[in-house]
Amino acid sequence: MLFRTGPFLTRLESSLPMLSDTLDLLYGQRPVEAEDQLIDFHIQVRRRPGLRGRLRPQAVFSTDMDTPFYPFPLDQAYPLFEWGLNYCIAMQSHQYLMLHSAVLEKNGRVLLLPAPPGSGKSTLCAALSYRGWRLLSDEFGLLRPDSGLIDPLPRPIPLKNRSIDVFKAFEPSAVVGPTYPGTRKGDVAHVHPGEEALRRWREAARPAWVVFPRFDPDETTRLHDFAKGRAFLKLSGNAFNYPLQGRRGFHAVDRIIRECSTWYLPFRNLDEAVAVLDELAARSLSDDGGS
Amino acid sequence: METLWRVPLIKAFSRTCWNDEYFLFNPASGYTHVLNQLSIDIIDLLAESPCGTRDAQSRMIDTWRIDADEQAGFAQRIEEHLHQLCYLGLISDGTFDDTLLIPR
Incomplete structure (x- = not known):
């Protein structure tokens, strides 16, 4: 999913329905951008894999090679995404x-x-x-x-x-x-x-x-x-x-x-x-x- | 040997003023300092020409037109301010080659 928030273009990879449903609701008619543009943030929000992830479902936020937060409960994937996007902006937007x-x-x-x-x-x-x-x-x-x-x-x-x-x-x-x-x-x-x-x-x-x-x-x-x-x-x-x-x-x-x-x-x-x-x-x- | 006070970063500082309070940005530290008139006058005096403690005291007494009976206490304040400004990295006592700190 590629979408714009103000001056930033974000590529979000996630297959979590609780995240995409809330994104649809809160970003509404967000502009869908063409694929051939420079992307500011590459973000993944994924379900934690492995046995621990099955016993206790969790969402993991990562950006490029960085995983800055401990996993959140799976049903908090959306606030995790929003805080993660804040993190990306705060760390990289020094223009x-x-x-x-x-x-x-x-x-x-x-x-x-x-x-x-x-x-x-x-x-x-x-x-x-x-x-x-x-x-x-x-x-x-x-x-x-x-x-x-x-x-x-x-x-x-x-x-x-x-x-x-x-x-x-x-x-x-x-x-x-x-x-x-x-x-x-x-x-x-x-x-x-x-x-x-x-x-x-x-x-x-x-x-x-x-x-x-x-x-x-x-x-x-x-x-x-x-x-x-x-x-x-x-x-x-x-x-x-x-x-x-x-x-x-x-x-x-x-x-x-x-x-x-x-x-x-x-x-x-x-x-x-x-x-x-x-x-x-x-x-x-x-x-x-x-x- | 008497300390020679000076302001190696004077050209790099940025400053602004509101209501008798001065805000001085030091790019070497990234800090913004809030300074009173006395501190700013000391920095300006040393920027004009580096000098020792006694000379600084004497020049400041003249600049501020301090009465004779208050000069001793004022001189003490100047010395304290010099050390405090040095501690903050805004002026130098010349104990190391601080010209290396000047941003290009």
Whole structure:
């Protein structure tokens, strides 16, 4: 199976139906590419062979000659594939400064949501993607250091534990894949990235806002100014390959911080957070005279 | 023999500044350092011309226009900053041939 995710072309070899069924559901009308192209990642997800594999069915992820993870239970083949693809991108895509951030776009401007695990970043990202924001990525801000543009990498958004039901209640019509209970990251389910995001994968855009979100049920949902210097440190510290990029990475982050407004957003529910970010986008549009 | 402080990597550093905080990237280590005005002034002073501790103290006292009754304490701060900056790899005390570190 050959398919495209943003700028990357992946060849996936697998005969596991539980993987291909979920891929069909979550990547939907993914573009099927011709065979004569350069392939970025060669991935295999296979059932573990031998006696042990028969006694305890497991899935093994491998890429080229590398098998970076211990086998997963066979019924977790899909999350294994998604984490494995993350691994391939993080290890090989150093043409980009890879920001650890959710990335969405509205009116041609990019919102960066860099945040550590547990902050509600993915849940908020999924919510925004179903409220008029185009998903560029839930995990990787693929920044071209020289132009300052971010390339889309639209893929299913992984939700964990309680956030799965929170999101389903927020958007009952959303396409959500199966829930995988008891993975190494808890219960996991993936949200479809949206047809528009998949269709517009070539459309890069420029960052306008850096917002550090944090779910906190006891806080009022509102934007707070976030000092530029602190934002620089947090954004560069959250990048997967910042030290490797050297001065190029430093100047790329510096440019983002100079060109974007920087905010901290505690939020107690998704509706309020979406409303606040919609207002931020609308305010910027009106500041520009509606251009 | 007195230590000769200098900044062998000055041309390789990148820096930016927000709200009196300086962010200095050292490509030799891959680290970004957050520095105060005093540290940046020391680095700039040594980049202009390498010097020993006493000379650095004297020049910084002039630059910062420190009152006579505060000069001893300020000189102590300068010496501490010199050693700290050296420890971070941002300046050199000349004990080895650090010109080899300069990126091409």
